[in-house]
Amino acid sequence: xxxxxxxxxxxxxxxxxxxxxxxxxxxxxxxxxxxxxxxxxxxxxxxxxxxxxxxxxxxxxxxxxxxxxxxxxxxxxxxxxxxxxxxxxxxxxxxxxxxxxxxxxxxxxxxxxxxxxxxxxxxxxxxxxxxxxxxxxxxxxxxxxxxxxxxxxxxxxxxxxxxxxxxxxxxxxxxxxxxxxxxxxxxxxxxxxxxxxxxxxxxxxxxxxxxxxxxxxxxxxxxxxxxxxxxxxxxxxxxxxxxxxxxxxxxxxxxxxxxxxxxxxxxxxxxxxxxxxxxxxxxxxxxxxxxxxxxxxxxxxxxxxxxxxxxxxxxxxxxxxxxxxxxxxxxxxxxxxxxxxxxxxxxxxxxxxxxxxxxxxxxxxxxxxxxxxxxxxxxxxxxxxxxxxxxxxxxxxxxxxxxxxxxxxxxxxxxxxxxxxxxxxxxxxxxxxxxxxxxxxxxxxxxxxxxxxxxxxxxxxxxxxxxxxxxxxxxxxxxxxxxxxxxxxxxxxxxxxxxxxxxxxxxxxxxxxxxxxxxxxxxxxxxxxxxxxxxxxxxxxxxxxxxxxxxxxxxxxxxxxxxxxxxxxxxxxxxxxxxxxxxxxxxxxxxxxxxxxxxxxxxxxxxxxxxxxxxxxxxxxxxxxxxxxxxxxxxxxxxxxxxxxxxxxxxxxxxxxxxxxxxxxxxxxxxxxxxxxxxxxxxxxxxxxxxxxxxxxxxxxxxxxxxxxxxxxxxxxxxxxxxxxxxxxxxxxx
RNA sequence: GCCGGAGUAGCUCAGUUGGUUAGAGCAUCGGAAUCAUAAUCCGAGUGUCGGGAGUUCAAAUCUCUCCUCCGGUACCA
Numbered sequence: 001x002x003x004x005x006x007x008x009x010x011x012x013x014x015x016x017x018x019x020x021x022x023x024x025x026x027x028x029x030x031x032x033x034x035x036x037x038x039x040x041x042x043x044x045x046x047x048x049x050x051x052x053x054x055x056x057x058x059x060x061x062x063x064x065x066x067x068x069x070x071x072x073x074x075x076x077x078x079x080x081x082x083x084x085x086x087x088x089x090x091x092x093x094x095x096x097x098x099x100x101x102x103x104x105x106x107x108x109x110x111x112x113x114x115x116x117x118x119x120x121x122x123x124x125x126x127x128x129x130x131x132x133x134x135x136x137x138x139x140x141x142x143x144x145x146x147x148x149x150x151x152x153x154x155x156x157x158x159x160x161x162x163x164x165x166x167x168x169x170x171x172x173x174x175x176x177x178x179x180x181x182x183x184x185x186x187x188x189x190x191x192x193x194x195x196x197x198x199x200x201x202x203x204x205x206x207x208x209x210x211x212x213x214x215x216x217x218x219x220x221x222x223x224x225x226x227x228x229x230x231x232x233x234x235x236x237x238x239x240x241x242x243x244x245x246x247x248x249x250x251x252x253x254x255x256x257x258x259x260x261x262x263x264x265x266x267x268x269x270x271x272x273x274x275x276x277x278x279x280x281x282x283x284x285x286x287x288x289x290x291x292x293x294x295x296x297x298x299x300x301x302x303x304x305x306x307x308x309x310x311x312x313x314x315x316x317x318x319x320x321x322x323x324x325x326x327x328x329x330x331x332x333x334x335x336x337x338x339x340x341x342x343x344x345x346x347x348x349x350x351x352x353x354x355x356x357x358x359x360x361x362x363x364x365x366x367x368x369x370x371x372x373x374x375x376x377x378x379x380x381x382x383x384x385x386x387x388x389x390x391x392x393x394x395x396x397x398x399x400x401x402x403x404x405x406x407x408x409x410x411x412x413x414x415x416x417x418x419x420x421x422x423x424x425x426x427x428x429x430x431x432x433x434x435x436x437x438x439x440x441x442x443x444x445x446x447x448x449x450x451x452x453x454x455x456x457x458x459x460x461x462x463x464x465x466x467x468x469x470x471x472x473x474x475x476x477x478x479x480x481x482x483x484x485x486x487x488x489x490x491x492x493x494x495x496x497x498x499x500x501x502x503x504x505x506x507x508x509x510x511x512x513x514x515x516x517x518x519x520x521x522x523x524x525x526x527x528x529x530x531x532x533x534x535x536x537x538x539x540x541x542x543x544x545x546x547x548x549x550x551x552x553x554x555x556x557x558x559x560x561x562x563x564x565x566x567x568x569x570x571x572x573x574x575x576x577x578x579x580x581x582x583x584x585x586x587x588x589x590x591x592x593x594x595x596x597x598x599x600x601x602x603x604x605x606x607x608x609x610x611x612x613x614x615x616x617x618x619x620x621x622x623x624x625x626x627x628x629x630x631x632x633x634x635x636x637x638x639x640x641x642x643x644x645x646x647x648x649x650x651x652x653x654x655x656x657x658x659x660x661x662x663x664x665x666x667x668x669x670x671x672x673x674x675x676x677x678x679x680x681x682x683x684x685x686x687x688x689x690x691x692x693x694x695x696x697x698x699x700x701x702x703x704x705x706x707x708x709x710x711x712x713x714x715x716x717x718x719x720x721x722x723x724x725x726x727x728x729x730x731x732x733x734x
Numbered sequence: 735g736c737c738g739g740a741g742u743a744g745c746u747c748a749g750u751u752g753g754u755u756a757g758a759g760c761a762u763c764g765g766a767a768u769c770a771u772a773a774u775c776c777g778a779g780u781g782u783c784g785g786g787a788g789u790u791c792a793a794a795u796c797u798c799u800c801c802u803c804c805g806g807u808a809c810c811a
Contacts, residue, residue, distance in 0.1 A: 022791085219738075309805085310740090340739080341805080348804080382747080387740055388804065393748070396759060406773050416768035421769080493748080496758070506774055515769045596771055655809060672810020693811060706811045 003302035003334070005044035007037050007295050009269045011307040012052035012097070012317075015076040016061040018358040019083050021391055022349040025342035025379045026308030030491055032089045033380060034304070036545035037486050039090075042575035046295060047567075050082075050095030050272045051077040054240040055261040071237050073098060083359035087372060088548050090567045093279075095272030097264060102271035103241055106264050109326055110233070111246045111670075113192070118325050120191040120230060123253075127173055127182035135187055135236040188253040191230040193264070197321035198228050202319055204332060215386070216338050217307060220316040223654070228317070233263040240264065266319040270296055285569045297329040305333045312338050337489040340384035345392050345613065354616045357391075365609070370598055373547035374400040380546055383491050393609045397601040404550075405598035408502040408543065412554060414509060415532040416594040422518050427528035427533050429587040433463050436584050437530070438463070441472060445581050448476040467511040471531060474504035475538055476581045482542060484576070498542050505535045515557030533558070533591070534583040540564070541580040550597045557592045558585060636724060637692040638708070638733035639663070640722055646679035658682065658707065663730015670703035673719065688720045688733050 010027040013019055028049070035047040053073040062069040073096070081094050096100075113119050126135050152453035173182055205220050224346050234243065240258025244251050273291045280286035287293070295301055305315045315336045343349070349356050362375060378399040382389045419425060430437055444461050447454075457468055464472070478501035485494035489656075509532060517525035540554040544564035551564050642665070646661035656679055658669045667687060690706040708720040722731070 036772085038777085124748075215739075344805090347765065390746070392746085394761090398746095401771095401773095402760065405771060410770060410773045414773080416770095418769050490748095493758095496748095499759090503775090507776090509769075510767070510775045513767080513769090515767095519771085600771070600773095670809085690811080703811050 004300040005294075005302070005333075006038050006046075007273075007301050007302075008038075008045065008047045008305045009305050010047075010049045010266050012268050013080055013309050014055075014057065015051040015073040016055045016057050016078070016094070016265075017076060017351055018360055019080045020349055020351075020356045021344065021362070021375075021379060022342045022356075024309075024331060024359070025383055025389070025391070026339045027088075027091050027306045028084065029379055030337065030339060030383060030489070031304075032308035033319075033491060033545040034306075034486065034489070036230070036548065037483075037577070038529045038573075039563070039565040039567075039573075041483075041577040042546060042573040044573060046092045046273065046276070047090060048093050048095075048269050048272045048276070049091050051080065052261065052265045053077065053096055053098045054258070054264055056235075056237060056239070059239045070093060070098075078145065079360065083363070086363050087359060088376065090565070091377075092567050093272050093276035095268065095275050097268045097271070099271065099275060099428075101274045102264075105274065106241045106259055106267050107243070107246055107273040109267060109322060110190075110241075110243065110259065110263070111248065112326055114190070114246070114248045116325065118193050118196065120193055121188060121253075122191060123186055123188045126187045128185035128581060129180060129182045130189075131160050132364045135185070155342040179427055187236060189232050189257070190234045190251075192233045192321075194231050194318075194321060197317075197324065198224065200324055201228070201317050201321060203315065208335070212335060213337060213385075215340070216312055216316060216336050217614040218573050219309075219312045223313050223317055231318075233256065233260050233383050236262045242442075246424040253309045259631070262314060262318065263322070265323065266314060276312060278356070280569060283569060287514060292328070296331060299329070299331065300333055302334045303331050305336045307336065307338050309338050309340050310338065324508075333491070333550075340386070342379070342382075342384050342671040343388055343390045345515070345610070346381055346390055355613070356616075357613070369549035370547075373549050374404055374601070375497070376548055377404055380491055381495050385490070385492055393606045397603075397606050400598060400601050404547065404558055407499060407506060408539065408547075409550075409596065409598040411502055411505045411509065411532075412536050412539065412597060413594055415529065415536050416557065416591060418514060419529050419533060419591060421595055422514075422520065422525070425590055425593065426587055427585050427587050427589045427591065428530045430526055430530055432523060432525075434523070434527050437463060437527070441534075441583050444469070444472050445476045448473050449480065452477055452480070467508055468527075468531060470511075471504060471508035471535065471580070475501060475535065478504065479538075479542055479577075479581050495546055498546065500539070502539055505532070505539065508535070529588070530583075533585055537585055539579065541576055545707050553597065559589060559591065575703060636690060638688055639691040640686055640727060640731040640733060641667070641689045641705075643685050643687060648679060656682070658706075660687070661690070661707075661729045662688065663728070665730075667704045668702060669705045669707055671707040671709070671719075673707070673709060677719070682719075685719070686725050686729065688719055 008031050010031045013023060031047060033044050038045040051073065056071050058072055062072045065072065077096050084091065084094060110119075128135050174180075200218075202224050205217065205224065208217075230574050234257045236256055237258040237260075238256065240261065243249055243254035243257050243259070246254070261581060270291070273295055277286050277295075280290070283290060305319075307315055314340075315333060320332045323332055341348070344357060347355055363372075365725070366372070366375070374396065378396040379391065381399055381403075382391065382395065386702060389552040419428070437453040440461055440463055444456075444464070447456070447460075456473065458464075458466075458469070461469065478497055481497045482494050482501075484489070485497060503615075509528075512524075512528040514525045514528045514532075517528065526716055536554060537558055537560065540551040540558075540560075541564065544551040555562060555564065562576060563574070564576070639662055641662045643660050648655075648658050655670050655672055656673055656677070658670055660667050667689070688708040691707070693704075693706050710718055710720060722733075
């Protein structure tokens with residue numbers, strides 16, 4: 001079905017940290033490339049995003065940095081907004097969920113669902129920690145299992161016997177937050193009756209066009225197969241969308257409650273659109289209520305939700321259920337092109353381990369615009385479309401040097417240099433048999449478009465020689481291929497084909513040997529360079545979604561004033577893409593003297609960046625190491641112990657159950673070393689244990705100490721043992 | 735342990751519903767060329783498609799099993 005316009009969203013980044021390359025590869029760059037492609041194709045396009053600014057993680061981050069939550073969200077919102085801008089991500093609107101429009105939108109959905117009976121109000125007793133002044137989520141309470149009597153049972157499920165029960169049935173409960181005994185207190189929460197949407201969602205998922213990616217379909221189906229159950233959409237939370245004053249809600253019950261972020265965040269797309277449309281309205285570019293009449297509630301709108309794989313079901317099931325439940329003709333995602341994750345030099349991006357390249361880091365070290373292009377290109381050629389992919393600095397270098405600079409940049413440069421040296425810096429003027437070249441070119445392009453595989457009858461296009469024909473054919477066919485790939489969200493393929501167009505252009509230059517014809521066939525040479533100039537301009541169009549800065553500069557060299565897919569509400573929609581394969585440069589027009597577009601990335605840069613990664617990580621680790629006092633250290637009683645018995649703990653992959661002799665005293669200790677030692681290897685060994693550790697129950701089994709072992713990040717592990725084993729069991733270790 | 739994903743050329747990855755000789759880019763080697771950022775263009779080689787078994791005329795693709803890696807979750811006291 002052909003839709004009239006395209007609405008694009010990317011998952012709202014959470015405003016408690018900086019955006020890194022992994023985020024970029026997952027949702028923002030693919031969406032931007034697609035948005036630019038759509039705009040170039042004269043498709044009316046909105047690209048919407050913003051900061052997700054509610055939830056516990058924000059308040060925790062605020063406490064950590066000793067500032068207010070508002071400080072946190074302001075800081076990261078501004079920083080990320082600026083970073084996206086530098087990367088050339090062309091949001092029509094980068095909003096935030098703390099704006100009043102968003103509160104209104106979210107509360108409207110909640111109120112509506114309440115009225116329609118989609119919500120289940122449940123009053124339950126839940127443990128409340130009076131010291132910490134908070135209700136305790138399941139994982140923050142533990143006690144004795146009401147079913148099997150095992151100690152250390154958590155929340156609503158016993159790990160030992162697997163029983164489910166109500167939190168408050170726990171015997172001898174303890175708060176893991178303050179350590180106090182929590183009191184049972186009544187609290188009200190609202191649950192979305194997700195199950196009521198099961199049938200609808202099954203139909204929705206299965207009726208989607210086959211272009212949906214496999215990973216997206218499978219994960220959605222797997223959820224549906226398990227059956228959708230009620231999900232709480234409120235939390236005991238102060239930092240979020242409050243519920244007071246919503247019709248049908250008792251203010252007392254609403255006290256201290258806020259919307260759970262997953263219900264809140266996806267609606268940010270809608271409120272951001274509302275906010276944007278108000279701006280457009282002021283500028284005279286939108287009618288009142290366009291946000292829904294034209295966009296969110298119009299069947300002619302195609303909605304694409306770009307996300308990372310962690311967000312799939314929120315956009316294929318939960319958000320559609322919300323939109324459907326709300327009624328009013330809200331449209332559902334037409335497609336949800338989810339990417340997998342990008343790794344960094346073979347390892348996962350990790351904020352805590354500081355294994356990351358934030359956009360800020362990159363811009364600091366590579367401030368020029370063309371490095372940004374190179375980054376976009378390097379990431380996009382390696383998008384994690386079907387499986388996790390890897391970003392390496394070496395790859396960045398290779399992509400930049402061997403492809404962007406050597407193929408694309410070089411063709412632009414050699415064509416323009418040649419034109420300056422031999423044609424006085426003007427698009428060559430053609431005469432004689434080449435007089436009607438533009439018309440012939442257009443005919444040829446039309447023919448190739450309609451008969452992609454047909455043999456070209458040379459007679460029909462007599463003025464062109466074989467390499468002319470091949471060049472124009474490659475251009476037309478190439479652009480067509482690129483479009484097809486984009487339309488199927490095959491970005492990597494699209495980019496490969498884009499680069500192939502530049503390759504064909506280089507081939508044309510080689511085959512034509514203008515440096516020779518300049519001497520013996522000036523007319524032919526002029527034709528060659530005329531075609532090359534047009535090819536340069538064509539390349540500027542097809543490369544624009546990927547490397548926009550370089551393409552804008554090329555346009556400037558050529559004296560073309562034409563939008564290349566940026567956001568410009570005052571510009572008319574022009575189908576630049578459709579005419580990308582046609583000659584539009586005028587003969588005799590002056591072109592500027594070009595500068596190098598893409599500079600080589602040196603080996604030293606790669607080495608420096610790789611080392612920097614390691615240093616950052618080391619620094620993060622050092623920071624974590626707090627110094628302790630001598631007294632604190634002396635609190636830990638370490639003793640040698642002899643392992644008497646060892647066996648694998650049932651149902652456990654990592655734990656061994658050890659019986660050790662502590663010098664007269666027997667202890668049972670659980671040790672997470674089963675992946676490294678067989679039980680029989682350990683019996684008789686002298687080890688070091690923490691003797692005065694509080695006993696704890698793990699998987700229903702008590703552990704009365706801890707065995708010391710040395711372990712590395714890459715997963716090696718060995719236990720610690722005294723140098724002389726005749727020291728025996730029970731010796732103090734200091 | 736459970737759930738999900740993955741294992742294909744030296745490297746990074748494609749391989750649509752099972753169907754000819756398993757592909758691309760980079761890297762490597764050889765050649766042409768010298769307008770251009772020593773940049774281009776042409777040509778070449780390369781694989782037990784993680785192991786094993788099965789279904790089939792036919793398996794990278796389907797089934798079973800095992801191994802390894804990643805993510806999530808559940809116990810590394």
